[in-house]
Amino acid sequence: MTVPRIGVVIVTMGTRPQELEALLVSVAKQDVPAARVVLVGNATSLDDVPTDVLDAAGVPGATAVTKVPLAENLGCPGGRNVGLRMLCDGDDVDVVVELDDDGLLVATDVFREIGRLFAADQALGVIGFRVADEHGHTERRWVPRLRAGDPMRGGPVTAFLGGGHALSVPMLRQIGLWPAEFFFGHEESDLAWRALDGGWEIRYVPTLVLQHPRTSPARHAVYYRFTARNRVWLARRRLPAALIPVYLGVWIALAMLRMRSLTGLRAWWGGFAEGLRTSPGRRAPMRWGTVWRMTRLGRPPIL
Template sequence: MTLSPRIGVVIVTMGTRPRELEALLASVAKQDVPAARVVLVGNATSLDDVSTDVLGAAGTPGATEVTKVPLTENLGCPGGRNVGLELLRDGGGADGEEVDVVVELDDDGLLIATDVFREVRRQFAEDPRLGIIGFRVADEQGRTERRWVPRLRAGDPMRGGPVTAFLGGGHAFSMPMLRQIGLWPGEFFFGHEESDLAWRALDGGWEIRYVPTLVLQHPRTSPARHAVYYRFTARNRVWLARRRLPVPLIPVYLGVWITLAMLRMRSVTGLKAWWGGFAEGIRTPAGERAPMSWRTVWRMTRLGRPPVL
């Protein structure tokens, strides 16, 4: 990777959070290292009402090229992000040079510091095997929920370093890594797409690094607010196991998560949807099977999270 990696940004929106999106774009524009390019993908939305004036007029010093990509259908979060990633991967930067790093941000997130891109660029420039940087997600009061910490021991959200997972709301990818391992599993639509990509990255020899000083402010919400949450969570766990785990670990992984899901379930409707999704994951094609090596299993175990938890 170059000494000064060029940064691209991908944001996917359904057009339902216009104020939050405008604030996010403004926070991108305030970065002291400007992005080479910003791609806005509209999942089943035209983006006609989205203003990009906050990123500067074309041709002015420090202005960022913004590309709007309206989609006629909702491809889900991973599918929409893939549209943006493919555009940056195949189209390069504004002046024809390649984008080396891609930052992906939730449309209701906010970069509260102005040096996020500078630090992202520095870390990728210094470590050619760094594949993914995970940001710390915090609410408006600066609090990070345990489920937002990509470790099993989540008591200290400020403990950074190598991990086996990352949050989809705010992160940065190495473009060379994406060229090697591929993009998001678009067929997942919602849920566990981060695990699929993270496991492929680790199996490809890349590092995932949690950097808690890089903060994405995000409102506290429950993933169960999505109507498809229980169904897709169960289905995608089965698909994930069938695609990425060595055969002996598949029943162990599914057994662990069946137990945890049943212990945590508080809704009869959710229970029915969960088991429906689990059955769907068993009977439908999971996609190409490419299980991780036992070396990767051991690497993840040494990092504190074996791929059965």
């Protein structure tokens, strides 16, 4: 059994220097070192980031960081794609771990366990980490299933969190990378649906923990607009035609029930209209067999 070689991609806007340094330290302290670490700066020079993880961690033999400063902000999926292309185009990485720049690996055997899981299952395409705050608490919205009462229940799922996950390089070469045009929001759903439609498994492994501060996605000024627009794009790109109005109807109802801000309401409907009138990119609807597979896994693609 060949142990997969692991690469790491981290995207940052340079606004969390202390958290980023702590994350790099936690990456360097893994008992199985990464083959490559790529740090992408979205509209930031990365001049203040240590050139080598060794500088931050003081760990002998730590993996050097390749810094890729970008002149413009490509959004989270666009920035990640820059790092993924560097790793997927080479021949020295089999699995890519992507981590939020304000996350932290609290254990030192995360990469070892990821390698073991991928080596044991050739159909495994995505591993989703459990996200927990500094007190070990996992919010319900961080559990990638509808029945989210027990965050320690792992297994096959239909979704994963963008903050901490591992992706199979052979899978990425088959299904493609992140939908960069989404910029922010629901890019994980687009990739997850393509992975499932390609025959790959997504597995939630709650023993793999990314520590992450408890924040609200609505803290981003564009949250409501992009959330609505990208849901429409996701449906138009990936769902069979008969399911598009069902999916959008369900999410309109849920969004209206949850909305607490008049400003957010205006932005949401503006994004929804934008999703209808603009191109979502190439349409490649999932097979009905994938719809049934997702339903059997507990989350049909209308929720």
